[in-house]
Amino acid sequence: MTLLLSLLQSVLSLLGIVILAAFLTWVERRLLGFWQDRLGPNRVGWEGTLQVVADMIKIFFKEDWTPPFAEKKLFILAPVIVMATILLGFAIIPFTPGIGIAADLNIGVLFFLGMTSLSVYGVVLAGWASNSKFALLGGMRAAAQMISYEVFMGLALIGVVMLTGSFNMVDIVKAQAGLWFVVPQFFGFVLFLIAGIAEAHRLPFDLPEGENELGAGFHTEYSSMKFGMFFVGEYAGIVLISAMTVVLYFGGWKGPLLWPGLWFALKVSIFIAFFILLRAALPRPRYDQLMSYGWKLMLPLAIINLAITGAVMLAA
Amino acid sequence: MYIYSALRTAWLTFLHLFHGTETLQYPEQKPKLSPRYRGRIVLTRDPDGQERCVSCYLCAAVCPCDCIDLQKTSEPNKWVPEYFRINFSRCIFCGFCEEACPTSAIQLIPDFEMSEYSRQNLVYEKENLLIAGTGKVPDYNFYRVAGIGVFGKGMAANEAPPVDPRGLLP
Numbered sequence: 001m002t003l004l005l006s007l008l009q010s011v012l013s014l015l016g017i018v019i020l021a022a023f024l025t026w027v028e029r030r031l032l033g034f035w036q037d038r039l040g041p042n043r044v045g046w047e048g049t050l051q052v053v054a055d056m057i058k059i060f061f062k063e064d065w066t067p068p069f070a071e072k073k074l075f076i077l078a079p080v081i082v083m084a085t086i087l088l089g090f091a092i093i094p095f096t097p098g099i100g101i102a103a104d105l106n107i108g109v110l111f112f113l114g115m116t117s118l119s120v121y122g123v124v125l126a127g128w129a130s131n132s133k134f135a136l137l138g139g140m141r142a143a144a145q146m147i148s149y150e151v152f153m154g155l156a157l158i159g160v161v162m163l164t165g166s167f168n169m170v171d172i173v174k175a176q177a178g179l180w181f182v183v184p185q186f187f188g189f190v191l192f193l194i195a196g197i198a199e200a201h202r203l204p205f206d207l208p209e210g211e212n213e214l215g216a217g218f219h220t221e222y223s224s225m226k227f228g229m230f231f232v233g234e235y236a237g238i239v240l241i242s243a244m245t246v247v248l249y250f251g252g253w254k255g256p257l258l259w260p261g262l263w264f265a266l267k268v269s270i271f272i273a274f275f276i277l278l279r280a281a282l283p284r285p286r287y288d289q290l291m292s293y294g295w296k297l298m299l300p301l302a303i304i305n306l307a308i309t310g311a312v313m314l315a316a
Numbered sequence: 317m318y319i320y321s322a323l324r325t326a327w328l329t330f331l332h333l334f335h336g337t338e339t340l341q342y343p344e345q346k347p348k349l350s351p352r353y354r355g356r357i358v359l360t361r362d363p364d365g366q367e368r369c370v371s372c373y374l375c376a377a378v379c380p381c382d383c384i385d386l387q388k389t390s391e392p393n394k395w396v397p398e399y400f401r402i403n404f405s406r407c408i409f410c411g412f413c414e415e416a417c418p419t420s421a422i423q424l425i426p427d428f429e430m431s432e433y434s435r436q437n438l439v440y441e442k443e444n445l446l447i448a449g450t451g452k453v454p455d456y457n458f459y460r461v462a463g464i465g466v467f468g469k470g471m472a473a474n475e476a477p478p479v480d481p482r483g484l485l486p
Contacts, residue, residue, distance in 0.1 A: 035332045039339040204322075281329035282322055 010091075010101045017090055021235035026051045028235075028276050035280040056228075064224035067130065074129035079222065079229035082122030086236045089115040093243045094170050096253045096260040108169035109161055112244060113154055116199050119237070120146040123201075123208060123218050126230070130221040138217025141287060142208035145198055148294040149205075153195035155302035159188040159309045160248050173252035182249040184312075187305045189249040191298055196241035198294075200234065202275055204282040207290060242271035351452065353426035354411045357402055359442065360423055360451035367446065368421035368458060371395045375413035375422050383407045394459065400442040405435050419458040423451040 026041060026048060033040025042048040066075055092111050094103035105111055120143060127139015161167060163184065164175040175181075182189045198205040209217035219230045246252060246267040255263035285293070340347055349355070362368050371388035372395075383406035389398035413422045432438050450456075460473040469478040 034337070035329050037332055037335055037338050039337050039341075277326055277330055281326040 006101075009099065013090065013095070013099075013101055014087055017087065017236055017239060018232060021232045021239060022052050022056065024235040024238065024272065025055065025231070027272070028279070031273065031276045032280050035277065059225060059228045062224040064226065067132075067221050069131045070221060071129040071131060074125045075221075076226070078122050078126035078129060079226045079233070080122075081125065082119055082233040083229045083236070085115045085119035085122065086233050086240055089119075089240045090236075090243070092169050093240075093247060094173055094252060095264055097170075099261065100170070103170050104168065107167045109157055109167045109172075109248075113150070113157070116153075116240075117147075117150055119233075120150075122233075126222070127208075127218040130218070132221055134215040134220045135218050138208045138210065138214050138220065141210070142201060142218055145201070145205065145207060145290060145294075148291060149195045149198035149298075152191055152294070152298045152302035153199060155299070155306055156188045156191035156195060157248065158306055159185045162306075162309055162313060169247055169252075173247055173254065176251040176254060180249060180251045180254075185249060185305075185309070187301060188309075189245070191302050191305065192248065193241075193245060194298065196245060197275065197278065198290075200237035200241050200275075202234070202238060203279040204284045205290065206284060207287055210284070238272055238275050239268065242268045242275065245271050349426035349428075351426060353428075354409045354414075354424040355426050355428040356404075356430055357407065357409075357413065357422060357424055357440075357445065358447045358451060359400060359421055359445040360447060360449065360453070362457040362459070363450060363455055364457065365448075366459075367396055368419045369397050369400065370419055370421070370458065371397045372418060374416040374418065378412045378416040380410060380412065381406045381408055384413060397442060400445060402440050402445060403438065404430060404440060405438040420451070420453040420456055423453075425451070 029051075030040040030042070030048065032038075040048065041051045044050040044054050066072060089112055091101040092103060092105050092108035094100040102108075123142040123146070124139045127135045127137075127142065130136070130139075160172060160181050163181060164172045166172065166175075172181075201208050207217075209219070211217070214220070219227055222230060243264075246264065250267050253260035253264045255266075258266075360368055369386075371386060373386070373388070376382075376384040376386060383403040384401070385403070386400040387398040388395050390396075409424065411424050414424050417423075430438070457473070461475070462472065469475075
């Protein structure tokens with residue numbers, strides 16, 4: 001019975017996340033529109049809410065074309081990896097005290113890092129299996145970027161883990177009852193957010209796609225729903241990073257009066273909007289700048305943050 | 317420094333949320349087009365209600381995309397086009413034909429809503445192009461000031477009487 005219940009909960013959560021990720025395409029286009037003094041899609045359904053449905057119908061009827069020069073098995077496997085790893089990452093997010101697929105996992109943070117690392121494979125394999133120069137360049141950039149930003153993402157997280165003394169996500173939220181970790185771990189939060197943007201390869205760190213120099217980067221050769229899976233995977237990645245930020249630094253479901261789930265959703269949507277705002281506002285750095293920010297600025301800062309956190313904890 | 321400018325950019329972009337939009341919701345709200353907007357091409361008539369076109373072929377000659385096709389035919393004392401055909405699937409609305417026209421017959425008007433489901437329907441014949449009025453030039457009448465319809469010196473409108481050579485003698 002409990003098994004059935006938890007299965008149902010997982011299926012519903014995943015379905016909700018996928019639908020939310022698809023819905024975000026409309027949210028992003030609307031918000032970008034407003035921030036550029038336009039309206040964005042507002043015709044299909046009330047204020048354009050059914051735009052997602054129209055886009056889905058369209059993308060399902062597109063020809064699902066596998067290029068003859070592609071490495072067929074890996075070509076098909078790549079979008080599956082991206083989608084699956086990001087959806088698996090949601091397993092350790094505690095949405096509310098009760099709801100969460102495997103929120104009580106005692107290595108929650110490690111599991112999250114592992115899943116985001118694995119999702120690099122999807123992007124790299126997509127670039128390699130496409131057997132085309134733009135896709136390969138995109139995949140190569142994705143590999144270098146995601147691996148180097150993963151390093152200090154992990155180091156930034158360790159500050160929170162040190163303060164809590166646990167990798168368990170529920171414990172981390174409970175440890176923020178008095179004070180959200182964004183206050184003592186402010187630099188950790190900033191570093192994690194930047195790394196998260198790079199991890200979800202969103203603007204200004206969307207060099208793997210880099211549409212003005214690489215076509216569409218690693219998914220240049222993809223069409224129809226295979227492309228759709230990269231697309232939905234990217235938006236699910238935004239939700240995942242936003243949810244992780246909220247859980248680690250902004251007290252997760254904690255908040256007065258309202259239902260905890262509502263607080264969680266509210267905080268996550270603020271971060272999703274921030275991601276979209278960054279896309280509207282910032283240009284993309286050059287590739288060498290991106291790498292040198294990562295290794296020469298962010299990594300030392302993360303280590304300093306870690307050292308100071310440790311010193312303060314020892315002194316206290 | 318980079319962080320500051322990035323945050324400032326993000327904040328200024330965010331403020332655009334309250335700036336209102338520039339978008340015109342087209343099929344419901346029509347754009348305001350100036351009278352000299354270069355849209356659909358029409359053939360106008362003179363104030364007497366006669367066709368202004370004198371089949372001089374200047375419009376067809378100047379057209380950069382060869383979309384104008386016409387055939388001259390004669391009526392007593394004047395030339396008229398036997399047929400006049402504009403292929404709007406080729407027309408680029410440059411307005412050269414309007415500039416070339418010596419009689420202000422061919423004019424571009426502020427109307428651009430001429431989409432069709434079939435390309436054939438974009439070929440406009442003379443009866444589709446002709447309008448009842450005079451268009452942008454209300455009182456110009458070619459055959460009152462020039463052309464073979466005017467007989468004798470000093471009979472055209474606004475024409476000075478012929479100079480009497482004897483009156484010039486000292």
